[in-house]
Amino acid sequence: MNIQAYAAAEPKADFKPFEYKAADLGPHEVLVAVEHCGICHSDLSMLDNDWGITTYPFVGGHEIVGTVLWKGDDVRHLQLGQKVGVGWSSGSCMHCRECMSGHHNRCSTVEATIVGRHGGFASHVVCKSEWAIPIPAALDASKVGPMFCGGLTVFNPFIEADIRPTQRVGVVGIGGLGHLALQFARAWGCEVTAFSGSPAKEEEARSMGAHHFVNSRDPKALEKVRGSLDMVLVTVNVNLDWNAYINTLRPAGTLYFVGAVPPVEFEVMPMIMGAKRIMASPTGSPATAADMLEFCARHNIAPVTEHFPMEKINDAFDHLRSGKARYRIVLDRN
Incomplete structure (x- = not known):
């Protein structure tokens, strides 16, 4: 399928509409239809290639909330239509010592959602199913995206x-x-x-x-x-x-x-x-992410957010770059 996204062609460039063809999805992967996506300062650092690891065209976005649109044959724990979140990491090897001990975020080959691949400033995003974290119904899906990285x-x-x-x-x-x-x-x-x-x-x-x-x-x-x-x-x-x-x-x-x-x-x-x-430490494991969401639901914890339509992505980045964001920015898809 073709995925509609917003991409920057070079450092500090504006995001423009961009279309790419999704690769064939594997048995352990899920396709998530994006509904909301936070903008993290890491997205800005990646846009500007501050860390020297950005590839262009760059499709950022790693604080993603959406629904499972498709799942691989070996995905048993998620259901079609289920609300999930995807953060900085979107895959890990699942067999190294760190993964086997529950520290997937410390996997030496952990796959970052926006490093060498396309992220959530798009209609859809692909990730390994273990990194698609179910969202408790008690949480406001429109605000919870920043929890998957910043939180x-x-x-x-x-x-x-x-x-x-x-x-x-x-x-x-x-x-x-x-x-x-x-x-x-x-x-x-x-x-x-x-x-x-x-x-x-x-x-x-x-x-x-x-x-x-x-x-x-x-x-x-x-x-x-x-x-x-x-x-x-x-x-x-x-x-x-x-x-x-x-x-x-x-x-x-x-x-x-x-x-x-x-x-x-x-x-x-x-x-x-x-x-x-x-x-x-870097972010956290899938299990820690699930515990965090349960903790947030129990204690009514949520980020303070400002919202922009996804088509206003450049205005949102200007707001972030100005230092005026209070305190997390979320892009909403229609």
Whole structure:
């Protein structure tokens, strides 16, 4: 079949209508009819070829919500017409040590939805069935797309770092990732501290779950929370004074990166003396994604979204590039 999409011909170019023929679908694959697709900052990085891995014409989109239109003969767990989501990953080998241990997102040959293939800025998208995640009926399908990348990215650290409800969590950056991390941390049962260089965001950060707000541009404010946090979740993609944030950790605390920051520098001795650690992770496994959606349904967690018709994709990217998005952008197909 022919798939109608929007593609960019070169870095920083506008998206234009583009048609391509879908490859023959395999027995473990599904064809998803796209209804909504979030725009992630990673889509912008891929459009601009910031990471040097983009191929053109580029069809982005990896926060996809749609319905199963076709499924391979060996797909037993999904039904035609079922509402599913597809995120950053769309396939994994299913036989390596990481896949067999449930960490499909760490598979060395994991297939990224928009790297070397066409994504969800389109009428349809193809993925391996294990990466098409059923969406609970209690969730608003028009808003849930960003959970499959941004949401999963900040949900996974709570599991990987073994965070308990009695612990204290800080979130650095109140944006597309951070506003979801605040909601997760509060619902997890943690005491939550928001760090932001924008004092005007304090009221909103508290409404999303923060118990405390720290102006990250104020060294004295950072010093006041020294030794108080079990995890500091970094959602920004810029370099900060990481020693100051390491100092906010309790002994055995974790500085956890999910933002693609430039190379970092920090002092090792405070890490040694406090038995502290630095961690990072990519999105999450299909099982973690399913758990996240159930958690969202149980606690009424959802991204704050702005919506554009998919044909207005260039306006949506201009809005994202301007830094004015609050907090996730979703493209809707008619």
